[in-house]
Amino acid sequence: MARSIRLPAVFSLRAFAGKVPGRTSVRQPTKPALRNFSASHALRLLSSTHIFHDVAPLRSYRRDLLLNKRTVGLVPTMGALHDGHLSLVRQAAAENTDVFVTVYVNPTQFGLNEDLASYPKTWETDLAMLESLDKELAKSGAGRVSAIFAPNTKTMYPTLPPDSSIPGVGSFVEMRPLGQLLEGASRPVFFRGVATVCMKLFNICAPERVYFGQKDIQQTVVIKRLVKDFHLDTEVRIGPTQREGDGLAMSSRNVYLGARRRAVGIVLNQALRRAESQYHDGKRKRGDILWPANAHADGVLMEQEALEPQERVRFEVDYISLADPDTMEELDEVDESKGAILSGAVKMLPVESPGDDEELGVGGGQIPVRLIDNIVLSPMR
Numbered sequence: 001m002a003r004s005i006r007l008p009a010v011f012s013l014r015a016f017a018g019k020v021p022g023r024t025s026v027r028q029p030t031k032p033a034l035r036n037f038s039a040s041h042a043l044r045l046l047s048s049t050h051i052f053h054d055v056a057p058l059r060s061y062r063r064d065l066l067l068n069k070r071t072v073g074l075v076p077t078m079g080a081l082h083d084g085h086l087s088l089v090r091q092a093a094a095e096n097t098d099v100f101v102t103v104y105v106n107p108t109q110f111g112l113n114e115d116l117a118s119y120p121k122t123w124e125t126d127l128a129m130l131e132s133l134d135k136e137l138a139k140s141g142a143g144r145v146s147a148i149f150a151p152n153t154k155t156m157y158p159t160l161p162p163d164s165s166i167p168g169v170g171s172f173v174e175m176r177p178l179g180q181l182l183e184g185a186s187r188p189v190f191f192r193g194v195a196t197v198c199m200k201l202f203n204i205c206a207p208e209r210v211y212f213g214q215k216d217i218q219q220t221v222v223i224k225r226l227v228k229d230f231h232l233d234t235e236v237r238i239g240p241t242q243r244e245g246d247g248l249a250m251s252s253r254n255v256y257l258g259a260r261r262r263a264v265g266i267v268l269n270q271a272l273r274r275a276e277s278q279y280h281d282g283k284r285k286r287g288d289i290l291w292p293a294n295a296h297a298d299g300v301l302m303e304q305e306a307l308e309p310q311e312r313v314r315f316e317v318d319y320i321s322l323a324d325p326d327t328m329e330e331l332d333e334v335d336e337s338k339g340a341i342l343s344g345a346v347k348m349l350p351v352e353s354p355g356d357d358e359e360l361g362v363g364g365g366q367i368p369v370r371l372i373d374n375i376v377l378s379p380m381r
Contacts, residue, residue, distance in 0.1 A: 049134055051148045055204050058149055062206055065146075071096040073143070073237075074207035076198060079103045080120040080252035081129050084242035088211040089133055091239050093143035100205050101130060103150045107162045108172075109193025118367055120255055123150075149205065156200055164189050172196050175222050175229075181328045182343065183218050183372065186318050191222050198223060202232055210234050215241040215249045217341055217374040218328055241373075247273075249373045256369045258361030261348045264304065264313040268346045268373045271296045271320060275342050279377045284334045286322050293320050293344070310353035318345035318370075325376070336380040343374035 052058040065072060073092030077085050092099040103126060110116035127148075134145040153162060160170045172192050178184070179191030202210065210227075212220050224236050242250045247269040248262070257265055274292035283289050297317050304312045321343045322331050334340045351358075351365030358365075 049130065049145050049148060051150060053150055053152065054155060055151070058147065058204060059206075061147060065098055066206075070098050071143075071209075072098050072100055072205065072207040073209045073211060074100045074102070074201065074205050074234075075211045076102045076104075076201055078105045078119065078252065079126050080122050080255070081126045082242075082250050082252060082254075084213050084215065084239075084250040086129065086133055087242050088213060088239045089130070089145060090137075090142070091237065092209065092211045093137050093145070095143070095209060095237070097143045098146040099143055100147045100149060100207065101145060102201055102205070103148060104156065104197070106156070106193055106197040107153060108157075108164055108170075108196055109187075109190050110164060111187055111189055112164050114187070115253075115367060118256075118363060120252055120362060149201075156197065164193070168192075173199050173226065173230075175225050178218075178222060178225060178328055181218070182319060182321055182323070183345065186345065191219070194219055195222055195226050198226060199230070199232075202227075202234055207234050209237050211237050211239060213239050213241060214376070215251070215373065217343055217376070221326070221328055243269075249371070251371070253369055253371075255362045256367045257348065258351065258365045259359040260311075260351055261313050261315075261361070261365065261369065264300065264315065265346075265348055265369075265371055267297055267300045267315070268344050268371055270300075272342050272344055272373060272375045275320070275322070276375050276377065279334065279340075279342075284336070286330075286332050289334070289342075290320060290322055293342075297346075308353075310355060312352065314349040314352065316347045316349065318347060320344040334377065339379040340377045341374055342377060343372070345370060345372045347371075 050061065052061070062072065073096035075085065075088045075092055089099055089101060103123070105116070105119055105121065107116055110119075130145055130148065137144050156162075157170070163169050166188055168189070173195040174192050175195055179195065180188070184191045198210075210223070212223060214220065220236070220238050226232065227234060227236055244250065246266050248254070248266050249269065254262070254265075271293040274296050275289050278289045278292060297320065301315065301317075304314065306312075321341070322334070323329060323341045323343065324331055325339055325341050328341070331340055348369040348371060350368060351360060354360055354365050
């Protein structure tokens with residue numbers, strides 16, 4: 001492990017913009033009291049965000065915060081940050097003195113044929129976004145982004161290389177049957193990887209609270225189950241889904257869409273909104289709620305198939321679900337005292353006959369893009 005480096009209190013994130021996560025452990029042990037909520041505004045502006053690549057220095061820093069009665073809110077990410085991530089950081093800063101952000105693309109939640117190699121990696125941009133947000137938080141008097149944890153895979157999986165096969169070799173956490181439903185049925189190792197890496201991150205960072213977005217609704221249920229079943233001493237906080245102006249849920253993978261697929265990608269949210277309207281109109285049976293959603297998706301697909309290859313967008317509907325909010329198991333009828341979760345997934349297929357001047361997104365429009373979305377149907381009594 002590389003020796004920890006002491007940095008001046010005013011050291012900025014930008015100085016690290018060229019560094020690759022996982023190479024150097026950096027600890028900047030400025031006295032945590034400097035950034036206590038009772039500190040003056042001037043002192044807040046002198047504080048900095050510390051970047052860690054190894055576990056021991058981060059734990060030492062976390063111990064200092066604990067001894068100074070500071071609280072930590074953890075925002076786990078895989079980088080490629082967008083406004084949805086930043087909204088979680090703001091929420092964490094409103095409820096804690098310190099925010100830890102993790103940036104790690106976890107290989108065990110990608111299947112053998114999924115997009116791990118092409119997943120967007122925007123380290124320098126991510127640092128710049130977090131630095132800008134931290135300056136905003138300093139002016140508002142909220143908690144601050146005090147640490148970024150960017151480990152490499154050897155750090156996160158120290159004994160064996162990560163394995164995405166089934167059953168796989170390694171140390172894993174699984175939630176059955178919760179992790180095998182819906183997203184878990186389509187991506188068999190996904191929630192095994194999510195639960196495993198989150199268990200590791202929670203153990204390393206020891207946060208009072210952890211923050212996840214509602215867009216990945218099944219993931220939030222998995223994390224709540226993880227915390228409950230393993231008696232983890234943290235509170236799970238869920239932030240609302242952040243959306244584009246037309247309703248498309250923000251996602252790091254949206255950069256792959258390009259203009260043509262982006263215009264049609266809203267089909268999933270449109271379908272779920274139709275089902276939501278049925279619920280608010282008093283429908284409780286599964287068929288009554290879901291048929292308008294399925295009909296809308298089928299109609300858009302037929303419209304696209306009727307177009308010429310250079311104009312159309314091909315997509316596949318994986319599922320549209322009406323599920324129990326605690327178990328994610330499918331419902332035949334919604335219990336008004338519990339409500340339900342509407343969710344769905346579509347796979348946007350590669351662009352056909354791309355034009356020379358067409359805006360195709362990252363990957364030239366040839367990377368399939370899986371879009372997910374959900375709407376929570378609140379209890380009516």
